[in-house]
Amino acid sequence: MAAESLFVAATGGAMAAVAVLRLSWARPRRSAALNAAGWLLLALSVTAGWAYAGAWGVSILSLWAMGAAFVALAIAAWTSPPARRKASTRRAGMLPEAGEPMRLGRRIATFVIVVLAGMIAAIALGLATRWLALLVGASEANANVLALFVVPLGWTLLVFLILMSESRKRQFAILAAAFATAIPSLVSGSLS
Incomplete structure (x- = not known):
């Protein structure tokens, strides 16, 4: 029972690590302390997942962490203001503009x-x-x-x-x- 509790705590820790990293990266200047705390929490969670069930435990933790990252990024995308300028119609230099050589x-x-x-x-x-x-x-x-x-x-x-x-x-x-x-x-x- 204690092992399962540790794994549940590690899963929560992995999701919390993503939240801490997102909080750090959302600031105008990234916080080294928050970055370190987030990565340390993620490393501890992965270590606990490995101790509980080896590669399977790490895989399950990764799924929860990726799910938390998906939610965090979806919220950020949904709430972000629209761009101030219109996006370029040129796509990464795929095609030359009119009059430019094809190369x-x-x-x-x-x-x-x-x-x-x-x-x-x-x-x-x-x-x-x-x-x-x-x-x-x-x-x-x-x-x-x-x-x-x-x-x-x-x-x-x-x-x-x-x-x-x-x-x-x-x-x-x-x-x-x-x-x-x-x-x-x-x-x-x-x-x-």
């Missing part, structure tokens, strides 16, 4: 860099992870699973980093760093 070559190059080269770089990260896992003694199956886990996460991270880079030189440097991680596995011949 189709640049757009296609960005697509190729992000999608194709990014995916190949993510596969290189997966190969490096597999090689490293085998090197430290993981079984073949576990190494394969780790590689399959890293590829989509790596691709997501690489896509974010590439799209946030303002120069092609930096984009290529990010890709080169990802490709370089696979060199040891290719040199050692671990793929054969």
